[in-house]
Amino acid sequence: MDITTAALSPRALSLAQALVRINTVSANSNLELIHLARDELSRLGVVSRLTYNAEKTKANLFATLGEGKPAGVILSGHTDTVPWDGQDWSDDPLSGSVRDGRLYARGSADMKSFIAIALAHAGDFLASKAPFAIHLAFSYDEEIGCFGVKELIADMRDAGVAPLACIVGEPTSMVPAIAHKGVYRYKCCVRGKEAHSSLTPRSVNAIEMAARVVGKLRDMAETFEREEPRYPGFDVPFSTASVGQFHGGIADNVVPRDAEFRYEFRDLPTADAGRMQQEVIAHARSLEPAMKAVAPEAGFSFETICEIPSFLGSAGDAVTRLAQRLSGERGTTLVAFGTEAGIFKNSGIPTVVCGPGSINQAHQPDEYVSLEQLARCEAFMRGLAAAREIG
């Protein structure tokens, strides 16, 4: 079969349209989409495992196609999307309309189409003669920090499932991706002591103390750029640090009591964001004795926003070769964005990232995926159902 010119099936397209028409912005419930997937599978006699968030407003879905086979390959996708507030769309972001050979909607590229095409081929996976099962793993809250998938993996372990491999269907234009950086975000709150600005020695200026830590972050970023061993293939081949938000102060003549800022590290797969964060905390702690000498309550507190580990697979992994074979691609790539791949990999499952569409359209107004990419993804799924071995 010619992988690039295979036609897209009406069923795969209509499932993709059905999924993108459900609003699953991360702030919302994803249950309508999860129930749709669960119902599709239950029509085939497949029972899904659902794991919920604490409020029971969102769920992950995990299902095994080929129950009784010793182990399997995970097809992983997140069900949530980023919002579109303030973006200039030429059509309703939930339209799922097809124009000029493209499916337009929020989530069309990132990444409901992969989920839809996997679902559309659930029957083929069930009927597969392969010695391995196919697991579907659909998560919530990926876009805001990869929170859902951790519950999904824990539940999978509880159920005694030990997958052989994982394919994360984030948009790579169907080129297998074997590495990405991590994304580690933190909030730092600085408590000082307020005073009239004519009496600064009696105060602890929270903004100024915060600025010293912000300066430390900038120094670290410059050190990464100057000294870190390069990792070729990334647009920025070294780790980065960046302060994204800063708030503080109430008036020109009041020494501020409070300041708060948020920052992130994007660490290379060969770097260690945990150590970076320890370095920031150590710097903050070194400033505290002088602050506390004026006001014992003064100091720094840190909060973790998200910790998405970097991902480092291998061109030699069987799952990478499988993805190459099924996508008709000889090479591999690296991607600039964070995914759930590092979390699967760190739990001991060889992983590759490969899915339809381009990250260039993700999170953008008029997000789309080309029908040609969807057809390639469908050929990939058909090939997987027909595969007899991994690698």
Ligand SMILES: [Zn+2]
């Ligand atoms: Zn995504």
